[in-house]
Amino acid sequence: MDQIVRELSFAQAIQEALSIAMERDPRVFLMGEDIGVYGGAFQVTGDLVHRFGEDRVMDTPISELGGAGVAVGAALGGMLPVYEFQFSDFATLAMEQIVNQAAKLRYMLGGSVSVPLVMRLPCGSGTGAAAQHSQSLEAWFAHVPGLKVVQPSSPHDAKGLLLAAIADPDPVIIFEHKLLYKTRGAVPEGHYTVPLDKAETKRVGKDGTIVATAIMVVKALEAAAELAKEGIDLEVIDLRSLRPIDVPAIVASVTKTHRLMCVYEGVKSLGIGAEISAAIAESDAFDFLDAPIIRLGGAEVPIPYNPELEKAAVPQVADIVAAGRRLVRGR
Amino acid sequence: MASNALPKDARAVPNRPAIYDELGVPALADAFRKMQLIRRFEESAEESYMRGLIHGTMHLSIGQEATAVGICSALAETDYITSTHRGHGHCIGKGGDVKRMFAEFFGKEDGYCHGRGGSMHIADPTMGNLGANGIVGGGIPIAVGAALASKRLGNGRVAVSFFGDGANNEGAFHEALNMASVWTLPVVFVCENNQYGMSTSTERSTAVKNVADRAVAYDMPGVIVDGNKFAAVATAAREAVARARSGGGPTLIECKTYRTRGHSRSDRNRYRTKEEIESWIERDPILALENDLITYDLLSQAEIDEIRADVETEITEALAFAAASPSPAVSSLTRHVYTTV
Ligand SMILES: Cc1ncc(C[n+]2csc(CCOP(=O)(O)OP(=O)(O)O)c2C)c(N)n1
Ligand SMILES: [Mg+2]
Numbered sequence: 001m002d003q004i005v006r007e008l009s010f011a012q013a014i015q016e017a018l019s020i021a022m023e024r025d026p027r028v029f030l031m032g033e034d035i036g037v038y039g040g041a042f043q044v045t046g047d048l049v050h051r052f053g054e055d056r057v058m059d060t061p062i063s064e065l066g067g068a069g070v071a072v073g074a075a076l077g078g079m080l081p082v083y084e085f086q087f088s089d090f091a092t093l094a095m096e097q098i099v100n101q102a103a104k105l106r107y108m109l110g111g112s113v114s115v116p117l118v119m120r121l122p123c124g125s126g127t128g129a130a131a132q133h134s135q136s137l138e139a140w141f142a143h144v145p146g147l148k149v150v151q152p153s154s155p156h157d158a159k160g161l162l163l164a165a166i167a168d169p170d171p172v173i174i175f176e177h178k179l180l181y182k183t184r185g186a187v188p189e190g191h192y193t194v195p196l197d198k199a200e201t202k203r204v205g206k207d208g209t210i211v212a213t214a215i216m217v218v219k220a221l222e223a224a225a226e227l228a229k230e231g232i233d234l235e236v237i238d239l240r241s242l243r244p245i246d247v248p249a250i251v252a253s254v255t256k257t258h259r260l261m262c263v264y265e266g267v268k269s270l271g272i273g274a275e276i277s278a279a280i281a282e283s284d285a286f287d288f289l290d291a292p293i294i295r296l297g298g299a300e301v302p303i304p305y306n307p308e309l310e311k312a313a314v315p316q317v318a319d320i321v322a323a324g325r326r327l328v329r330g331r
Numbered sequence: 332m333a334s335n336a337l338p339k340d341a342r343a344v345p346n347r348p349a350i351y352d353e354l355g356v357p358a359l360a361d362a363f364r365k366m367q368l369i370r371r372f373e374e375s376a377e378e379s380y381m382r383g384l385i386h387g388t389m390h391l392s393i394g395q396e397a398t399a400v401g402i403c404s405a406l407a408e409t410d411y412i413t414s415t416h417r418g419h420g421h422c423i424g425k426g427g428d429v430k431r432m433f434a435e436f437f438g439k440e441d442g443y444c445h446g447r448g449g450s451m452h453i454a455d456p457t458m459g460n461l462g463a464n465g466i467v468g469g470g471i472p473i474a475v476g477a478a479l480a481s482k483r484l485g486n487g488r489v490a491v492s493f494f495g496d497g498a499n500n501e502g503a504f505h506e507a508l509n510m511a512s513v514w515t516l517p518v519v520f521v522c523e524n525n526q527y528g529m530s531t532s533t534e535r536s537t538a539v540k541n542v543a544d545r546a547v548a549y550d551m552p553g554v555i556v557d558g559n560k561f562a563a564v565a566t567a568a569r570e571a572v573a574r575a576r577s578g579g580g581p582t583l584i585e586c587k588t589y590r591t592r593g594h595s596r597s598d599r600n601r602y603r604t605k606e607e608i609e610s611w612i613e614r615d616p617i618l619a620l621e622n623d624l625i626t627y628d629l630l631s632q633a634e635i636d637e638i639r640a641d642v643e644t645e646i647t648e649a650l651a652f653a654a655a656s657p658s659p660a661v662s663s664l665t666r667h668v669y670t671t672v
Contacts, residue, residue, distance in 0.1 A: 033528075033529065033531070034529045034530045034531060036530070037530055037601050037602050038529060038530035038598075038599075038601065038602060039601075041529075041597070059530070059531050059535065059536075061497070061500035061528070061531065061536035061537065062467050062468070062497040062498065062500050062501055062528050062531075062536070063500045063501060063502070064501075065502050066502070089465075089466075090466070093466075093501070093502075127387065127388075128386035128387025128388070128449065129387055129388060129449075129451070129465075130387065130447075130448055130449045130451055130452060130465065131447075131448070131452070131465070132451070132452075132464075132465030132466055132469075133451075133465055299664055299665060300665060300668070301664055301665045301668050302447075302668070304446070304447045304659075304664070305387065305435075305438055305444070305446060305447055305448050305449030305452070306438035306439075306446040306447065306658060306659055307386050307438060308438075308658060308659075308661055309438075309446070309447070309659060309661060309664055312661045312664050313664060
């Protein structure tokens with residue numbers, strides 16, 4: 001079947017996925033703060049309230065803990081809620097329901113229930129909103145068995161992962177980097193899904209592997225294009241899924257390229273890079289490594305307000321370019 | 332609000348609200364100056380934003396100046412406040428310096444947070460301001476904790492927590508009020524009910540008609556005042572602060588007010604009408620206080636005009652100070668994360 005493909009923004013692609021899911025299944029509904037007439041803090045839900053009504057695009061009071069719990073209960077009760085946190089930072093107020101309840105109910109109840117819940121969390125820095133509105137906490141959630149955690153980097157994947165998440169019987173947490181909302185890319189019309197557990201090679205290369213997440217995929221691709229001019233040919237893998245991590249895809253790439261760099265916006269230590277590095281150290285790819293693994297992550301600091309400090313707190317294209325040279329040439 | 336108290340001021344006139352006599356002319360002139368300073372600070376910040384000099388976002392309290400200044404008029408310099416994302420008025424009300432506030436807005440080293448916090452985190456611990464907050468409701472339990480410390484240390488300090496109507500639906504609000512009451516702490520909860528949490532009206536978000544109705548559940552007085560009337564706010568604040576300081580425990584004050592600007596810079600005002608906004612612009616709290624000060628023969632028009640002119644000078648100087656202040660060095664990125672370097 002031929003699918004028509006157009007260019008949409010990341011935010012439009014998410015909105016289209018929400019609208020398709022609501023049209024296909026009356027159990028799907030949206031909850032969140034100011035997602036109705038305001039259209040969402042980042043205009044992702046936009047005009048959906050006018051098309052689907054206030055019962056299906058539900059503004060909640062400013063009550064993250066209770067709201068998340070209501071979404072868990074609605075999922076248990078036969079609905080398919082998609083809950084929007086206004087900023088991923090505010091999910092910290094709802095950790096109880098996400099971590100103790102949503103993630104564990106099925107297991108604790110011996111498999112007798114499932115929690116078909118989707119949560120959307122706008123994350124990341126770069127907007128000058130400072131320390132309580134700019135965090136990248138995805139590794140926290142990825143540490144919890146029972147949750148599935150994904151992070152799209154393109155409009156295509158944003159739509160496909162969201163539709164897959166809504167179709168999935170278990171709780172799925174989607175981190176949406178705020179700086180991606182306005183980026184544009186090809187998006188097929190209609191319903192399609194992107195697997196929740198697969199990384200994707202976004203650039204094929206032979207001299208080294210970059211594993212990146214979210215906006216760092218965009219930056220890594222820019223850096224790889226830059227390095228190609230110097231004769232350094234890097235492979236760029238978009239991790240996409242943080243839980244589970246697609247270890248076979250990374251092992252295969254590193255086995256081919258013999259070098260690995262991880263680039264992510266969350267704080268560098270105790271994060272995604274540590275997990276990927278350890279997975280490679282434990283795998284057969286270890287024997288193929290020709291250079292130390294490099295991790296580029298966020299600085300060990302809350303996100304600062306000052307724009308120069310804010311930029312310095314997370315990896316930039318120039319940092320990836322410099323690290324790419326070190327990875328391949330040793331300097 | 333007629334007064335039975337004997338006028339203390341020589342220039343007293345009949346029907347003058349008692350609070351004006353209790354505060355006296357210098358304090359009233361200071362209150363008027365602070366309200367005007369808040370207004371001009373925010374208008375100037377907005378202008379700087381439009382000119383691309385400030386990044387990020389900002390939440391303006393234009394139209395709500397009487398709540399911030401009315402409440403702070405009852406506080407001593409050593410008393411505490413916790414503030415909100417809409418906190419410029421609270422900071423100035425508590426004696427903050429607009430030089431350092433603008434510098435923070437501009438992300439400069441001389442800013443209150445050395446450029447690390449921005450508009451949403453302006454704090455001035457030296458004046459008892461424990462900080463604006465990016466988390467709705469985040470400051471409420473913190474004020475209770477400051478009050479607990481005051482009580483334990485026996486230093487007589489009172490803590491005031493400012494928060495919006497939207498915050499009254501966070502668990503932190505309910506947990507904090509309960510503890511303050513159970514432990515009889517010297518804290519005053521001040522809800523600035525501007526009728527919306529972002530786009531969501533209190534009718535759509537809140538089960539009770541008045542936020543002050545929640546006080547019953549925590550066995551404390553719940554007081555409703557016209558938040559656009561300095562005298563009404565200051566009167567309620569004085570009583571609640573006296574009660575807290577004397578060991579009588581917490582009070583919940585609800586100030587009914589309105590923000591005449593959007594929630595933040597991205598607001599398209601789709602949830603309210605122009606007419607509603609305009610009807611509140613007509614109830615400008617600064618003009619109302621000016622009118623009172625003249626009517627009750629407390630300040631002359633010339634004195635009012637002089638205060639306004641002084642405020643303009645202060646704003647101009649503060650903007651110049653902020654522009655000239657250095658940016659933090661990028662090499663200092665991880666400074667201030669811990670107390671010891
Ligand atoms: C825990 C949390 N949830 C949501 C937000 C996003 N947010 C910031 S201000 C605001 C509205 C707050 O309303 P209110 O408490 O009435 O204060 P107002 O803005 O009206 O002064 C919202 C939803 C936040 N900052 N923190
Ligand atoms: Mg409000």
